[in-house]
Amino acid sequence: MTTRITICIQAEVFDAGKETEALTSPREDVGAVATFIGYCRSEGGRLKALELEHYPGMAEDEIKRVVDEACTRWPLSSVSVIHRYGVMKPGDGIVFVGTASTHRAQAFAACEFLMDYLKTRAPFWKKEYRADGTVGDWVEAKADDDAAAARWALKS
Amino acid sequence: MTTRITICIQAEVFDAGKETEALTSPREDVGAVATFIGYCRSEGGRLKALELEHYPGMAEDEIKRVVDEACTRWPLSSVSVIHRYGVMKPGDGIVFVGTASTHRAQAFAACEFLMDYLKTRAPFWKKEYRADGTVGDWVEAKADDDAAAARWALKS
Amino acid sequence: MTDIKLVYFAWVRERVGVAEEIIDVPENILTVAALAAWLSQRDEGYASAFENPKLVRAAIDRVHAKPQDVIAGAREIAFFPPMTGG
Amino acid sequence: MTDIKLVYFAWVRERVGVAEEIIDVPENILTVAALAAWLSQRDEGYASAFENPKLVRAAIDRVHAKPQDVIAGAREIAFFPPMTGG
Numbered sequence: 001m002t003t004r005i006t007i008c009i010q011a012e013v014f015d016a017g018k019e020t021e022a023l024t025s026p027r028e029d030v031g032a033v034a035t036f037i038g039y040c041r042s043e044g045g046r047l048k049a050l051e052l053e054h055y056p057g058m059a060e061d062e063i064k065r066v067v068d069e070a071c072t073r074w075p076l077s078s079v080s081v082i083h084r085y086g087v088m089k090p091g092d093g094i095v096f097v098g099t100a101s102t103h104r105a106q107a108f109a110a111c112e113f114l115m116d117y118l119k120t121r122a123p124f125w126k127k128e129y130r131a132d133g134t135v136g137d138w139v140e141a142k143a144d145d146d147a148a149a150a151r152w153a154l155k156s
Numbered sequence: 157m158t159t160r161i162t163i164c165i166q167a168e169v170f171d172a173g174k175e176t177e178a179l180t181s182p183r184e185d186v187g188a189v190a191t192f193i194g195y196c197r198s199e200g201g202r203l204k205a206l207e208l209e210h211y212p213g214m215a216e217d218e219i220k221r222v223v224d225e226a227c228t229r230w231p232l233s234s235v236s237v238i239h240r241y242g243v244m245k246p247g248d249g250i251v252f253v254g255t256a257s258t259h260r261a262q263a264f265a266a267c268e269f270l271m272d273y274l275k276t277r278a279p280f281w282k283k284e285y286r287a288d289g290t291v292g293d294w295v296e297a298k299a300d301d302d303a304a305a306a307r308w309a310l311k312s
Numbered sequence: 313m314t315d316i317k318l319v320y321f322a323w324v325r326e327r328v329g330v331a332e333e334i335i336d337v338p339e340n341i342l343t344v345a346a347l348a349a350w351l352s353q354r355d356e357g358y359a360s361a362f363e364n365p366k367l368v369r370a371a372i373d374r375v376h377a378k379p380q381d382v383i384a385g386a387r388e389i390a391f392f393p394p395m396t397g398g
Numbered sequence: 399m400t401d402i403k404l405v406y407f408a409w410v411r412e413r414v415g416v417a418e419e420i421i422d423v424p425e426n427i428l429t430v431a432a433l434a435a436w437l438s439q440r441d442e443g444y445a446s447a448f449e450n451p452k453l454v455r456a457a458i459d460r461v462h463a464k465p466q467d468v469i470a471g472a473r474e475i476a477f478f479p480p481m482t483g484g
Binding site: 038052053054055057058061062083094095115118119120121122123124125126127138139140141 | 484
């Protein structure tokens with residue numbers, strides 16, 4: 001199956017609705033689309049913003065590698081991954097992942113796989129800016145995220 | 157946690173982008189939105205349309221019951237379920253399920269749970285209309301779908 | 313005898329020939345399964361609809377029901393094939 | 399000696415004090431771990447960046463690398479904390 005792949009590393013805001021539509025249009029063989037959007041949170045009002053730093057070049061390459069891996073595991077007609085960098089405010093979208101397939105189980109599995117991967121392998125780092133005006137810490141990686149990625153038995 | 161719940165059983169087309177946005181706006185505590193859209197497929201050109209019949213009243217009630225069940229299992233800030241009835245052409249959206257939570261694992265799990273449920277318990281039935289102009293069969297329920305729902309140990 | 317509203321969907325509806333009806337159900341018909349068996353004796357359409365009881369599901373007052381569930385007090389009973397929404 | 403481009407991200411970059419640099423790496427530095435250990439002796443900033451080697455990840459030519467991976471032939475080596483994207 002030929003998979004239509006879109007990968008964008010960008011500073012600009014994305015439109016989740018348009019990205020979702022683009023996953024199917026104009027195909028008539030897509031039965032299932034799963035999407036995920038990760039947002040910047042205020043953490044109960046504690047944060048004013050997050051700054052996302054990334055490794056240009058490697059970010060694209062690494063995401064492409066895992067999208068290719070997803071395509072070997074599930075029959076996907078389309079995959080879109082958009083990951084933003086720069087400063088985000090609470091409520092702003094940071095990442096969009098969308099997968100299209102004939103059946104729902106494949107679309108869901110591929111979408112969750114891609115997100116678990118992005119969390120642990122895509123070269124992005126988040127720094128906190130606090131609501132009180134001070135610069136916060138770099139967000140620490142979570143053991144939860146490693147465990148989530150390990151479920152898929154990723155070669156590391 | 158108070159969950160904002162939207163359930164619509166409608167003939168009208170839905171706009172997946174607007175529905176996705178509505179899941180978060182204007183909240184700043186949502187970190188993760190998972191959505192699923194099920195589409196009418198042409199089945200390789202074999203089908204001209206699907207007609208969805210439903211049980212008015214029970215459809216709303218039954219979907220409300222499973223949304224409530226999802227809310228007891230995962231901390232969700234918003235849940236939207238839209239299920240259409242009537243005649244759909246290949247490429248038309250049939251169902252939209254969206255879940256918003258603080259973290260992605262909960263949003264994904266709730267979204268997949270809701271879809272697995274809808275497939276096996278929501279009172280909707282699909283009839284095929286073939287590309288050659290003849291009326292086809294009622295779509296048969298799949299053992300796969302029962303197995304998918306059984307994963308969640310739903311009380312039946 | 314008790315008046316109960318019966319509703320049918322999909323191919324059950326097509327075979328029975330009506331979408332809904334009010335029927336006097338004899339007092340000795342106690343369960344969903346008994347009701348289905350009794351209905352299947354009414355005419356060929358009902359017989360065809362209920363010929364394989366395993367393929368017919370039911371709801372009592374808009375809640376999924378099992379064959380052995382008691383119908384006493386029901387206002388509306390629905391019969392339909394396994395669902396294929398979503 | 400071999401010229402290698404080194405790039406740093408997030409708090410590794412902040413502690414080292416530069417985002418990227420070209421460094422002559424001695425021929426006897428064979429692995430990622432050896433390179434990190436050698437860099438940490440350059441000054442306090444590097445020492446601070448690499449003080450807990452378990453917290454520093456590396457990539458060779460934009461592919462994730464392990465501490466024991468050989469750096470021979472590398473054009474660009476990156477050091478950074480565990481990733482927190484998505």
